[in-house]
Amino acid sequence: MEDLQPIIFKGIDPDRPLVIAGPCSAETEEQVLSTAAELAANGIKIFRAGIWKPRTKPGGFEGVGAPGLEWLKKVKETTGMYTATEVATRQHVNDALAAGVDLLWIGARTSANPFAMQEIADTLQESGRTDVAVLVKNPVNPDLELWIGALQRIYNAGIRRLGAIHRGFSTYGKHLYRNMPQWHIPTELRLRFPSLPIIVDPSHIGGKRELIAPLSQQSLDMGFNGLIIESHCDPDKAWSDASQQVTPEILNFILNTLVVRDSRQSTENLTLLRQQIDQIDNDLLETLAKRMRVSREIGQYKKEHRMPVVQANRYNDIIRTRVTLGQEMGMDENFMRTILLAIHDESVRQQIEVLNDRAR
Numbered sequence: 001m002e003d004l005q006p007i008i009f010k011g012i013d014p015d016r017p018l019v020i021a022g023p024c025s026a027e028t029e030e031q032v033l034s035t036a037a038e039l040a041a042n043g044i045k046i047f048r049a050g051i052w053k054p055r056t057k058p059g060g061f062e063g064v065g066a067p068g069l070e071w072l073k074k075v076k077e078t079t080g081m082y083t084a085t086e087v088a089t090r091q092h093v094n095d096a097l098a099a100g101v102d103l104l105w106i107g108a109r110t111s112a113n114p115f116a117m118q119e120i121a122d123t124l125q126e127s128g129r130t131d132v133a134v135l136v137k138n139p140v141n142p143d144l145e146l147w148i149g150a151l152q153r154i155y156n157a158g159i160r161r162l163g164a165i166h167r168g169f170s171t172y173g174k175h176l177y178r179n180m181p182q183w184h185i186p187t188e189l190r191l192r193f194p195s196l197p198i199i200v201d202p203s204h205i206g207g208k209r210e211l212i213a214p215l216s217q218q219s220l221d222m223g224f225n226g227l228i229i230e231s232h233c234d235p236d237k238a239w240s241d242a243s244q245q246v247t248p249e250i251l252n253f254i255l256n257t258l259v260v261r262d263s264r265q266s267t268e269n270l271t272l273l274r275q276q277i278d279q280i281d282n283d284l285l286e287t288l289a290k291r292m293r294v295s296r297e298i299g300q301y302k303k304e305h306r307m308p309v310v311q312a313n314r315y316n317d318i319i320r321t322r323v324t325l326g327q328e329m330g331m332d333e334n335f336m337r338t339i340l341l342a343i344h345d346e347s348v349r350q351q352i353e354v355l356n357d358r359a360r
């Protein structure tokens with residue numbers, strides 16, 4: 001995915017985070033138009049609304065369907081906003097394109113299904129509308145390769161205004177978040193595809209209004225490229241996802257309090273600090289290599305004395321003492337455990353190598 005184009009819309013500042021806002025679902029023409037009018041008055045340029053809603057169980061509100069596209073057309077006419085909706089099937093793509101929707105997104109349940117993704121990709125290619133912007137939400141399960149695969153299918157169909165939406169990952173049971181952010185997954189996506197825009201969906205990650213502001217700020221602090229936020233003219237009466245929607249007025253307040261980071265800042269003044277990091281990393285590697293040499297000597301001893309490589313008591317002592325020490329030095333417990341486990345794994349691997357080395 002090398003020659004991606006930025007998702008730029010005429011009249012939207014490309015140097016600011018991309019903001020997409022609107023109700024979870026289009027419910028009535030009046031709700032769509034009044035929410036859109038309020039959002040437009042607050043400077044929102046891209047209006048989102050779900051027309052087809054994939055629901056967990058049958059019997060819930062499954063969206064108004066194609067008639068809602070007429071309301072999106074009216075939003076465009078009356079406010080000048082761009083429009084965005086979710087598509088999950090061939091029919092959705094064709095209908096949305098025919099209605100002039102500017103940005104299509106693919107939901108988490110769809111991106112988890114390669115057949116559905118391929119059908120959408122084929123439809124986009126056949127339509128000849130490869131100019132349309134497409135955002136692919138992460139699959140419900142924390143599977144980066146599946147997410148990348150879904151993006152690649154759309155890319156292979158010729159779409160270059162392509163981006164990802166991070167909406168968090170499903171878990172079982174009650175948690176602070178509705179969907180766990182697992183920030184390392186979108187971060188790895190960013191590291192692997194630096195030109196792929198990643199938009200964060202704090203409404204679905206948090207599942208509650210009060211988490212929208214902190215999650216939005218965290219997204220910008222981490223360098224993600226935009227936000228897709230659910231906003232409804234009367235959130236408490238929303239037909240879906242009521243607890244995670246905010247009024248356009250609250251949304252405006254949230255957006256105005258966000259600190260936007262500048263990705264074009266030069267890194268020149270960081271040179272000295274980065275040199276220090278380079279030196280420290282070298283020292284760390286040398287120290288690690290030294291530790292592995294000692295470990296190999298222990299391996300040699302174990303070989304001669306027919307001892308097993310893994311020594312649970314010693315390992316547990318190491319974890320206990322180093323985790324405490326690391327915490328005293330301001331490092332996170334999970335981080336310490338991850339590092340120590342990785343070091344132990346490599347140490348064991350090297351000792352097994354010594355045991356298997358017949359020459360020595």
Ligand SMILES: O=C(O)C(=O)C[C@]1(C(=O)O)C=C[C@@H](O)C=C1
Nearest residue numbers: 295298309310311314315344347
């Ligand atoms: O103390 C030992 O026996 C070692 O081999 C060292 C070491 C380690 O790398 O820390 C490696 C393997 C054991 O399971 C425990 C500890």
